[in-house]
Amino acid sequence: MKRLKEYFSNKTGEQIFALCLLVSVVAVMLFCAIVRLCGGLWFTADLESIPEPSPFLQEFIIAILLIFELLFVYKILCRTKWIICLSLIHI
Numbered sequence: 001m002k003r004l005k006e007y008f009s010n011k012t013g014e015q016i017f018a019l020c021l022l023v024s025v026v027a028v029m030l031f032c033a034i035v036r037l038c039g040g041l042w043f044t045a046d047l048e049s050i051p052e053p054s055p056f057l058q059e060f061i062i063a064i065l066l067i068f069e070l071l072f073v074y075k076i077l078c079r080t081k082w083i084i085c086l087s088l089i090h091i
Helices: 002-009 013-037 055-078 082-088
Strands: none
16 A cells, blocks of 8 residues: 555656546556456347438448548658648649
8 A cells, every 4th residue: 555655656647647548548448348358248240120321322422431530540650730631632
């Protein structure tokens, strides 16, 4: 307990919050994985009842997602403004 007090005395509130959040997410993930492996929350998906959109709409959605992805890649790699990133896209 003394070590734990010493460890947290050197940390800021944001660092303590981030550590607690990380530990809680890992704990919830492990709990859900164990429940899933033991057979809980097991279901079958009924994909026949979902209508499939037209091929044109599928291609349109894929194109929009591709543009969106390219915008973010250019924004991250080039560190430029959004307008410049839009002008760099060549599809």
